[in-house]
Amino acid sequence: MKFLDLFAGIGGFRLGMERAGHECVGFCEIDQFARKSYKAIHDTEGEFEFHDITRVTDESVRGIGRVDVICGGFPCQAFSIAGKRAGFEDTRGTLFFEIARFASILRPKYLFLENVTGLLNHDNGNTFETILGALDELGYDAEWQVFNSKNFGVPQNRERVFIIGHLRGAGGRAVFPFGGENTQSDFEPRIEVVGSTQSEDSHSLGQKEIVYSPDGVMGCLTATDYKGPKQVAIPLLTPDRIKVVGVIEPNFNQSGCIYDPEGIAPTIRTMQGGGLEPKIAVREATSKGYSEATVGDSINLSHPNSATRRGRVGKQVANTLLTGEEQGVVTPNFRIRKLTPRECWRLQGFPDWAFDKAQAVNSNSQLYKQAGNSVTVNVIEAIARKLEETDE
Known part of the structure; x- marks a missing residue:
């Protein structure tokens, strides 16, 4: 036709x-x-x-x-x-x-x-x-x-x-x-929260502090994720459940979530890019990326090995974000990265x-935005x- x-x-x-x-x-x-x-x-x-x-x-x-x-x-x-x-x-x-x-x-x-x-x-x-x-x-x-x-x-x-x-x-x-x-898939329909990155004296849990279980479902990628990409673990495209294993700052509309590679991706939103792309966890972090960071440390992904405020700052303390930079919390056995535009396009078929x-x-x-709009x-x-x- x-x-x-x-x-x-x-x-x-x-x-x-x-x-x-x-x-x-x-x-x-x-x-x-x-x-x-x-x-x-x-x-x-x-x-x-x-x-x-x-x-x-x-x-x-x-x-x-x-x-x-x-x-x-x-x-x-x-x-x-x-x-x-x-x-x-x-x-x-x-x-x-x-x-x-x-x-x-x-x-x-x-x-x-x-x-x-x-x-x-x-x-x-x-x-x-x-x-x-x-x-x-x-x-x-x-x-x-x-x-x-x-x-x-x-x-x-x-x-x-x-x-x-x-x-x-x-x-x-x-x-x-x-x-x-x-x-009748094996995907778990729920999103399970297993922790947070908020400070001990914080009394409320916002979306940007949420840490999800790798056994749950990843949420939908949205139009404004380009302002703060989601994070997931690799390999990306696996027919499993959505898993969120950590977050980075800033987080807009769950864009700071770090997803497990063995889960499914969230819905791709329209305005990807600009730091809001989804992120995945990369297992077996290398010394090049995290030689000075330990589990629980807050780190700046733009300067992962730095001992200054632009790099590692320590547990329960968040970096002051500078323009174009990313921040994360080091967790056991993985490091984090953004989804690439290619991966977002793959998620749309x-x-x-x-x-x-x-x-x-x-x-x-533009490629991030186009994937989310499609x-x-x-x-x-x-x-x-x-x-x-x-x-x-």
């Missing part, structure tokens, strides 16, 4: 749809850096290309011609629990109606949409009811299901809701419900060849294959 890729990002929808045998006819993405990655990864020659969807005229939309599917992970900040949850009062929330405008003109057989699970209960369900009502007025019957990326071959705990709109009278069977390949092409045209900070390719591919089956 021919599909149009709206709010395209780096092409997570596109890659999953193409893997299932569908053909892209055009895309729309407002972010110039995401477009650079998209066009580096995908062959877009001869396709329709749009930037700001609100500036695309109805005449331009009609010029696209016939499409069978409109895909779109419309902006989720307006509905996410991490945002202000302003919904349709937020201009980003109204971008759903741009999808509706395209659908009213092109009349595709299917709409294939994605958003955060917060969309379902925002404003006591009124926001989602508004979306379903809009689809109904357009002549589309909707079905939806929540999927977790960890059940589709990537070790990331990322729940998202997917919506399929069926054009009334166009045929086609229901796509949902169905399960992922690892629906992108092959290394796609990352290599994007890396050639974008900075690490959909998980494996989930899209699974739904796209079901979509193909229902159309037969």
Whole structure:
């Protein structure tokens, strides 16, 4: 089937749809850096290309011609629990109606949409009811299901809701419900806290002090992790449970957590980079990295061997963070590091060849953001294959 890729990002929808045998006819993405990655990864020659969807005229939309599917992970900040949850009062929330405008003109057989699970209960369900009502007025019957990326071959705990709109009278069977390949997985659903890095005279435990068990599940990577990367232990991509084994400062939205290599990664958020990338623990620390630090010491990762305040400062004492530096607490048998942009892209199901092409045209900070903004390719591919089956 021919599909149009709206709010395209780096092409997570596109890659999953193409893997299932569908053909892209055009895309729309407002972010110039995401477009650079998209066009580096995908062959877009001869396709329709749009930037700001609100500036695309109805005449331009009609010029696209016939499409069978409109895909779109419309902006989720307006509905996410991490945002202000302003919904349709937020201009980003109204971008759903741009999808509706395209659908009213092109009349595709299917709409294939994605958003955060917060969309379902925002404003006591009124926001989602508004979306379903809009689809109904357009002549589309909707079905939806929540999927977790960890059940589709990537070790990331990322729940998202997917919506399929069926054009009334166009045929086609229901796509949902169905399960992922690892629906009955061995991943532990809980996140277990086993300690903290707070001082003894502190009376409250904040997210930045939490130390998680290696037997629990790693949380979701989020949009602002680039300000303080999460930490995990290597090897990274293993089909096990999420484990948090320590933290570093500063920690924004759990971005200071250090994750165990034998667990799964948290949900990748949009704004990675700038020091907020997730971090993993590297077992068997070398003397080069921690020759002067002992278990329990607070250390500055930018100067691991220093005996000054910029390096080791001792137990129960945190370094004063300087611009661009990282800080950590040495624990038994491992050292910590950030997830790399490549690893974040892998956690979203992108092959290394796609990352290599994007890396050639974008900075690490943009690559982190793009990974967090993307959909998980494996989930899209699974739904796209079901979509193909229902159309037969």
